[in-house]
Amino acid sequence: MTIISPTRLTHLQRLEAEAIHIMREVVAEAERPVMLYSVGKDSAVMLHLARKAFYPSPPPFPLLHVDTTWKFQEMYKLRDRMATESGMELLVYQNPEAAERGINPFDHGALHTDMWKTEGLKQALDKYGFDAAFGGARRDEEKSRAKERIFSFRTASHGWDPKNQRPELWNLYNARKNKGESIRVFPISNWTELDVWQYIHLNDIPIVPLYFAAKRPTVERDGMLLMVDDDRFPLKPGEVPVERSIRFRTLGCYPLTGAVESEAKTLPEVIQETLLTTTSERQGRAIDKDAGGAGMEVKKQQGYF
Amino acid sequence: MSDIETKSNDPVYVTETLIAEDIDAYLEQHQHKTMLRFITCGSVDDGKSTLIGRLLYDSKMIFEDQLDALTADSKKVGTQGAEIDFALLVDGLAAEREQGITIDVAYRFFNTEKRKFIVADCPGHEQYTRNMVTGASTADLAVILIDARKGVLVQTRRHSYLCHLIGIKNLVLAVNKMDLVDYSQEVFDKIVADYAEFAKSIGIESFTAMPISGFKGDNITGPSDNTPWYKGPNLIEHLETVEVLSSVDVDKPFRLPVQWVNRPNLDFRGFSGLISTGSVKPGDAIRVLPSGKTSTVTRVVTLDGDLDEAVAGQSVTVCFADEIDCSRGDVIATADNPPEAADQFESTIVWLNDEPLHVGRAYWLKLGTQTVSVTVREPKYTVNVNTMEQMAAKTLELNAIGVAELSTDKPLVFEAYADNRTLGGFILIDKITNATVAAGMINFSLRRAQNVHWQAVDISRDAHAGLKNQKPAVLWFTGLSGSGKSTIANLVEKKLHRMNRHTFLLDGDNVRHGLNKDLGFTEADRIENIRRVGEVAKLMTDAGLIVITAFISPFKAEREMVRAMLPEGEFLEVFIDTPLSVAEERDVKGLYKKARAGDLKNFTGIDSPYEAPAKPEIRIDTTKVTPDEAANLIVDALLGDA
Numbered sequence: 028m029t030i031i032s033p034t035r036l037t038h039l040q041r042l043e044a045e046a047i048h049i050m051r052e053v054v055a056e057a058e059r060p061v062m063l064y065s066v067g068k069d070s071a072v073m074l075h076l077a078r079k080a081f082y083p084s085p086p087p088f089p090l091l092h093v094d095t096t097w098k099f100q101e102m103y104k105l106r107d108r109m110a111t112e113s114g115m116e117l118l119v120y121q122n123p124e125a126a127e128r129g130i131n132p133f134d135h136g137a138l139h140t141d142m143w144k145t146e147g148l149k150q151a152l153d154k155y156g157f158d159a160a161f162g163g164a165r166r167d168e169e170k171s172r173a174k175e176r177i178f179s180f181r182t183a184s185h186g187w188d189p190k191n192q193r194p195e196l197w198n199l200y201n202a203r204k205n206k207g208e209s210i211r212v213f214p215i216s217n218w219t220e221l222d223v224w225q226y227i228h229l230n231d232i233p234i235v236p237l238y239f240a241a242k243r244p245t246v247e248r249d250g251m252l253l254m255v256d257d258d259r260f261p262l263k264p265g266e267v268p269v270e271r272s273i274r275f276r277t278l279g280c281y282p283l284t285g286a287v288e289s290e291a292k293t294l295p296e297v298i299q300e301t302l303l304t305t306t307s308e309r310q311g312r313a314i315d316k317d318a319g320g321a322g323m324e325v326k327k328q329q330g331y332f
Numbered sequence: 333m334s335d336i337e338t339k340s341n342d343p344v345y346v347t348e349t350l351i352a353e354d355i356d357a358y359l360e361q362h363q364h365k366t367m368l369r370f371i372t373c374g375s376v377d378d379g380k381s382t383l384i385g386r387l388l389y390d391s392k393m394i395f396e397d398q399l400d401a402l403t404a405d406s407k408k409v410g411t412q413g414a415e416i417d418f419a420l421l422v423d424g425l426a427a428e429r430e431q432g433i434t435i436d437v438a439y440r441f442f443n444t445e446k447r448k449f450i451v452a453d454c455p456g457h458e459q460y461t462r463n464m465v466t467g468a469s470t471a472d473l474a475v476i477l478i479d480a481r482k483g484v485l486v487q488t489r490r491h492s493y494l495c496h497l498i499g500i501k502n503l504v505l506a507v508n509k510m511d512l513v514d515y516s517q518e519v520f521d522k523i524v525a526d527y528a529e530f531a532k533s534i535g536i537e538s539f540t541a542m543p544i545s546g547f548k549g550d551n552i553t554g555p556s557d558n559t560p561w562y563k564g565p566n567l568i569e570h571l572e573t574v575e576v577l578s579s580v581d582v583d584k585p586f587r588l589p590v591q592w593v594n595r596p597n598l599d600f601r602g603f604s605g606l607i608s609t610g611s612v613k614p615g616d617a618i619r620v621l622p623s624g625k626t627s628t629v630t631r632v633v634t635l636d637g638d639l640d641e642a643v644a645g646q647s648v649t650v651c652f653a654d655e656i657d658c659s660r661g662d663v664i665a666t667a668d669n670p671p672e673a674a675d676q677f678e679s680t681i682v683w684l685n686d687e688p689l690h691v692g693r694a695y696w697l698k699l700g701t702q703t704v705s706v707t708v709r710e711p712k713y714t715v716n717v718n719t720m721e722q723m724a725a726k727t728l729e730l731n732a733i734g735v736a737e738l739s740t741d742k743p744l745v746f747e748a749y750a751d752n753r754t755l756g757g758f759i760l761i762d763k764i765t766n767a768t769v770a771a772g773m774i775n776f777s778l779r780r781a782q783n784v785h786w787q788a789v790d791i792s793r794d795a796h797a798g799l800k801n802q803k804p805a806v807l808w809f810t811g812l813s814g815s816g817k818s819t820i821a822n823l824v825e826k827k828l829h830r831m832n833r834h835t836f837l838l839d840g841d842n843v844r845h846g847l848n849k850d851l852g853f854t855e856a857d858r859i860e861n862i863r864r865v866g867e868v869a870k871l872m873t874d875a876g877l878i879v880i881t882a883f884i885s886p887f888k889a890e891r892e893m894v895r896a897m898l899p900e901g902e903f904l905e906v907f908i909d910t911p912l913s914v915a916e917e918r919d920v921k922g923l924y925k926k927a928r929a930g931d932l933k934n935f936t937g938i939d940s941p942y943e944a945p946a947k948p949e950i951r952i953d954t955t956k957v958t959p960d961e962a963a964n965l966i967v968d969a970l971l972g973d974a
Contacts, residue, residue, distance in 0.1 A: 035576070036645045038367035047647035051591040055660055055701070078649070080604075082635040084596035129836040166439045173438045193686050193768045194462050196469040197757045198606070199698055203766040206941070217437045217450055225362060270484035299355040 035152035039226055046073075046214035047080040048198060050161065053212050054080075054087055056202035060212075063148075064090040064117075066102040067278045068234050071109075072215060072223050076231045077161075078113055078301070089116035091160070093151055095119060095143035097132055097280035099256050105235050115183035119330030121153035132282040133261055150186045152209060159202070159210045167219045177216050183207030213306060224298045237275045238297060240289040244268035276301070361445065368576055369481045371452040371467040372575075373491035373499075374477030379508045383477065383546030384453055387568075388442055398628055437467045446572040461717070461731040462684040464494050465771055469757070471495075471503035472576045475567075479900060480513045480543070484526045484625065490717045492527075496536050497733065499749065502574050503531075503539040506567065511545040515558040533722055540570060581644035586610030586618070586666040587747075587755060589700035593659055594649050601657055602633055602649040605701065608754035610666065612650060613641040617667035620658045621745040626667050627652040661702040663745040663755070671755060673743035674777035679758075680735050680749075681708070683728035685769035687762070691727060693856055694863060694893075695769065697740060699758035705741040705893050706760070712736060728770070737778065742896060747774035763889060764855045796876030800834045804873035805970060809882045810891060810945060811908030812937050814915040816954050816962075820908060821882040823963035831967075833878055838865055840883040852935045859890050866894035873902060878970070886936045888943040906966060907948035914955060 036044070047070045053060050062077060064070050077086040090110060110117035125142040132139040152160060166173045176192050193201055204210065215223070229235060244255040246266050250296045253260075254275075260282065262268070273286035274297070287304075291297045350358045374380040402652045440451040452467030468474065473493040477489055495503060505527055524541045531539055542551055543559050544567060550556035551566045565573075587608045594602040612618075616629045631651040632639040642648045650664065658664070663670055683689055689708055697706040711734035713722040728734045749756030760770040797804050807824065809817040818839055825837045844851070848864055851857040862885050869879045885891055897901040915937070916924040927935035934940045945951075950969050952962045 035366055035582075036643070037363065038365050039363065041367050041645055044606060044645055044647040048591070051604055051647070055592050067925065079635045080596065082633070082649070083600055083602075084594055147343075167441050173440065194771070195768075196464040196466055196759055196771045197753055198470075199700075199757070199759050201698065201759060201761050201766070202769045203696070203761055205766050217439065217441070219443075219448075221362070221443070222448070226360060229363065272344075295355045295359060298359065299351055302351045302358075 039222060039229070042218055043076065043079070043226070044104055045198070045217065046076045049200070049212060049214040050077055050080040050086075052200050052202065053159050053161065053210075056200075057210065059155070059157050060088040060159040061091045061118075061155065061157040062086070062088055062161040063151075063163070064092050064106070065094070065163070065278075066098065066106045066109075066235060067163070068223055068227060068238060069165065069215065071232050071234050072226055073107060073161060073163045074113060075226075075230060076214065081135050085114040088161075091118045091119050091120065091151060091155075091157070093144060093147045094119050094121045095139070095147070095280050096126070097139075097259075097282060099235070099237055099254070099281045100280065101235050102278060105233065111235065112276075118151070118155065120147060120154070122131050122147035131259075132280050140283075143280075152185070157209065158204060159212055161212050161214060163215055164213050165218050165220070165223070166214040172216075175196075175213070175216075177213050178202060179211045179213065180204070181209050181211060185209070185296070207221060220301065221298070224294070224301060228294045228298065235278060237278060239293070240272050240274040240291050240296075242270045243273050243286070244272060245271045245286060252288065253284075254281055254286055287311065352523065358900070362443070363593040365443070365446060365448050366451065366576060368473060368571055368574065369450045369452070369471050370473040370475060371454050371464070371471045371477045371495075372463060372477060373467075373495070374456045374479075374508075374862050375485065375487040377410050378477040378479045379546045381453065383475075383506070383508065383552075384440055384451055384554060385402045386546045386549060387449075387451070388440060393743075394479050398772075401854065425905050437463045441609045442548045444568060444572055449571065460734075461494065461682070463840050464491065465498060465682050465684070468495055468498040468500060469753075469771070471498075471500055473504065473571070473574055474500045475506050477508050478523060478527075480507050480509045480516075480519055480523065483523050484530060484925045486718045488527070488736040489530055489720070492531065492536065493534055493589040493715075493717055493720060496534060499773075501537075503536060504567070504570060505539050505541040507541065508546055510543045510550060511548045511701070512669075513551070515543070515556075517559075517561040520562075526857050540564065542567060542570070548808070581609045582611060584644070584752065585669045585846075586612050586616070586664075587671065587752060588612065588648075588650065588664040589702070589754060590658060590660055590662045590664060591701050597838035597872075602631075602651045603664060604647070604649045604755075605664075606647045607642060607644050608700070609644050609752055611641055611643040612648075614638075618652070618664050619667040619670045621663040621665055621670055622673040623657060623662070624670075624744050625658075627654040627656050627658040629653075639651075661700075667859040671745055671747045671752075672777065673745045675740045675743045676778040677738045677740075677744075677746070678712075678735065678775045678778060679738055679772045680733065680775060681711075681728060681760075681770050681772040682730045683730055683734070683770050685762070685767055686730050687767075687769065688730070689770070692733060692860075694741075694763060694859060696763055697738070697744075697758050697772075698761060698763040699744060699746065699756075699774075702744055704744060705896075706738050708760075709739075732784045735775070738772075741893060746774050746777065748776055759881070763859060779858065793874045793876065796874065798876075800876045802833055802876065802878060804876050805871045806873060806894070806898060806903050807880045807906055807966065807970060808885070808888065808891065808894065808903060809877070809908055810868075810948075811887045812885055812910060812912060812915045813935070814918050814920050814943055815908040815910035816959060817884075817908045819959050820952065820962045820966070821880050823959055824966050825880050827963055827967050828878060831971075834876065835878045836872055836879060838869060838879060838881045838883075840881075843883075853940075854886075855934070855940070858934075859887065862887075863893065866897050867892065870897045873898065884936050884942070886940065886942045888945065891945065904950060904970065906950045906952065907968040908952050908954060908962075909944070 062073060081087060097137060122143055130139055130142045164172055176195050181187060246255060246268055252273060258281050271288055272290055274289045274291060275284060275286050278284060289300060291300045339485060356616060372380050372384060387885045399559060407513060431762055440453060442449050452471060454464040454467040476488060476491050483641055507520055507523050520543045542564055543562050544551045550558050553568045554566055588605045589608060590603045591605045594604050612629055612632060614629050618629055619626045629650050629655050632642050633649045664672060691710050692707055694705045694707055697704050711725045711728060714725040714732050714734035717733060725734060747755040756774045758772045760767050762769050809821050811817050821837055825835050828835045848861050851861050865883060872879045891905060919925060923932060925931040927938040936942050950966055
């Protein structure tokens with residue numbers, strides 16, 4: 028019924044162009060941008076987009092990994108490899124207070140995330156004086172994210188005020204900050220989990236092998252399937268790691284990230300499984316369950332990314 | 333699950349079979365999907381969130397765990413009794429869940445076999461016009477919901493007007509809750525007729541009306557047995573086939589607002605940006621605006637290799653055959669059909685901030701990648717969004733829509749909003765709070781901007797300067813109160829005078845006795861103070877004078893504003909660098925003491941910030957040199973430069 032131009036762009040081309048546009052705006056207007064790099068699949072896409080945005084220059088900002096010391100071994104490996112390949116500076120920050128107090132996910136529960144991630148991130152941003160930080164959050168992940176702006180402002184103490192967000196019109200972003208404020212920028216806000224997978228597939232982007240199914244040592248706790256990634260995993264009396272064919276839909280600290288039993292060994296198989304599955308992605312993470320229905324919103328107001 | 337009514341007829345976009353049987357084929361299909369962005373607008377009870385929840389549900393975008401949570405929530409706070417309340421799925425923030433209303437723009441996503449959709453869920457409340465305009469600004473299409481029991485309401489008119497104002501060409505009138513009026517064709521036809529009359533009156537050329545039920549699922553994904561009299565498309569079918577904005581933009585002339593200059597080494601110089609309209613390929617003749625310089629495109633560079641052609645909507649980097657000036661804010665355009673530049677416009681403005689428009693105050697205006705200083709004149713009129721009447725107004729309050737003239741401090745490369753959203757749509761930013769206070773759309777430039785605004789005179793500024801045998805300049809002193817600006821400025825003028833230079837000293841205190849006696853010391857007034865002094869200094873340089881100014885001028889933005897008014901090289905920033913402790917100890921006028929005692933508000937260095945220049949042309953450290961030595965340094969720097 029309508030004539031569509033033969034030169035029309037696909038949805039992925041439009042999403043890519045939007046993300047690149049956002050990254051260039053930040054680089055043009057911010058004084059000291061940084062890219063948060065968590066080594067997950069969203070970070071992988073973000074890094075690839077950054078390389079595209081500034082090619083043939085390397086992306087003109089460093090990568091920042093806020094490390095909890097409890098990530099999967101495979102994540103540390105890929106992190107170091109990608110930093111080298113992209114020619115970008117990699118900054119790794121570990122909250123010294125959390126290290127000193129021996130905060131860990133087994134003994135400290137929610138405090139672990141708060142100290143290592145939330146506090147660690149705030150400290151790192153303050154230490155280096157970054158005024159804009161790219162993050163790979165998507166609006167389809169969680170309800171409060173659905174209403175967050177692409178340029179999301181944080182107070183000097185890193186708080187988020189959902190009721191006082193700047194309107195974002197067209198593709199115009201107001202990057203002007205008040206003293207002490209910083210910006211979290213989410214270039215892939217409008218991507219879905221499927222878009223991310225498809226983009227990785229089309230562009231052959233390296234991701235952590237844990238996304239693919241393999242035999243791995245696991246224990247089952249509180250309905251979550253945990254992987255025994257190193258010997259810091261305290262086994263309860265009678266608990267014996269069981270080899271299961273598992274993979275991860277999302278990657279965080281290994282003691283907090285639930286695996287799914289799977290035989291999906293290739294990217295199309297993973298996508299297939301993702302599409303046919305009936306539980307949402309973030310469900311594998313313990314964080315969203317805290318604080319009732321508004322868990323993430325409260326965390327964000329406190330400074331969580 | 334059993335509470336949800338699902339249609340027996342197969343929704344057109346259930347692709348599970350393909351996913352399960354041939355994932356590669358599915359991925360191939362998904363890869364070629366286009367994207368449509370649309371907004372839904374309606375008032376609180378029109379069933380908007382329910383409709384979106386329905387679209388997500390029908391396209392399998394609700395996962396089991398979300399559905400479990402939803403079922404539990406529905407019983408606790410839902411408004412649908414024991415049935416699933418889809419609205420809870422869409423209403424995100426805790427505050428609004430308590431209030432039971434949607435208060436902000438939320439973005440949702442779903443796919444069909446042909447397209448990916450981004451839905452902006454826009455609230456229906458009057459006080460949230462700003463959110464609707466925000467959601468509409470990126471939309472290709474708008475779904476306007478009407479409760480079949482209530483017909484065309486004031487809100488319906490308001491939403492339609494706003495969508496039309498933002499330039500949305502594809503309007504869908506979704507007459508919802510048809511199940512509650514027994515699927516009556518009569519009711520539907522009456523509403524459509526009412527709406528058509530209204531639509532015509534505000535200039536809406538066409539719309540597509542359909543009878544639906546978001547709750548029951550009628551005419552959402554397939555024809556409904558309940559409305560055999562309705563022969564038009566169902567909602568999804570329509571959304572899948574309507575033309576998207578970016579495909580329309582491809583056929584317009586080439587425009588690329590430059591975001592960033594890519595210069596990794598001396599051998600490569602590329603210009604990066606998002607193509608707003610048209611297309612570009614190597615060999616194309618281009619013109620850079622506003623300079624008007626021309627060249628030829630040699631390459632369209634991407635990480636995946638050079639492109640033969642790039643089109644509207646793509647982010648690219650282009651290289652030229654010639655080394656011509658081009659930087660952020662410039663627009664690269666097709667050489668034989670470039671956009672214009674102007675500094676006065678008529679535009680339609682939507683005010684988005686609690687703090688109303690201050691007529692005459694300078695705001696930042698951001699359009700594409702250009703940011704300039706702008707003042708807004710008194711509105712010609714505002715529009716009552718409920719009655720569409722034009723009303724007289726002195727200002728624009730939150731959610732007001734008005735038409736006003738703007739003047740910018742330097743020419744903007746622009747096109748009318750109707751022709752190009754990127755080069756015609758802008759935001760206004762408060763210079764002090766940095767808030768985005770307004771959105772605007774350029775209607776046209778004012779002729780007087782080009783012709784009458786600046787009277788061409790026979791005795792040029794060169795002639796004035798030539799007679800005085802000097803190069804005009806502004807020595808702009810900046811520094812804390814008591815830093816020694818006036819003392820050193822005086823000495824500089826005396827020395828220049830002895831050397832037969834024609835000078836004039838504009839002193840902060842003196843100007844405030846006359847030209848600027850209406851201004852106080854709030855940040856806004858300080859900005860205006862500096863703006864006026866800048867304009868006066870500019871006129872004096874046109875007369876060939878060397879102007880010396882001595883003002884605290886604490887804000888970097890205003891100093892840069894004055895710099896931008898003058899020809900390159902004529903603005904020399906002289907930073908009289910005296911530490912606050914030293915200035916306060918001198919306290920020649922006793923002002924610091926008063927400020928510390930709280931008797932003097934907004935005093936720079938005490939309770940108002942001083943933004944030191946990062947790269948002044950001349951920096952004087954008064955703890956190391958005497959005033960006389962300082963004056964000599966400045967005179968040397970000025971004349972050495974001449």
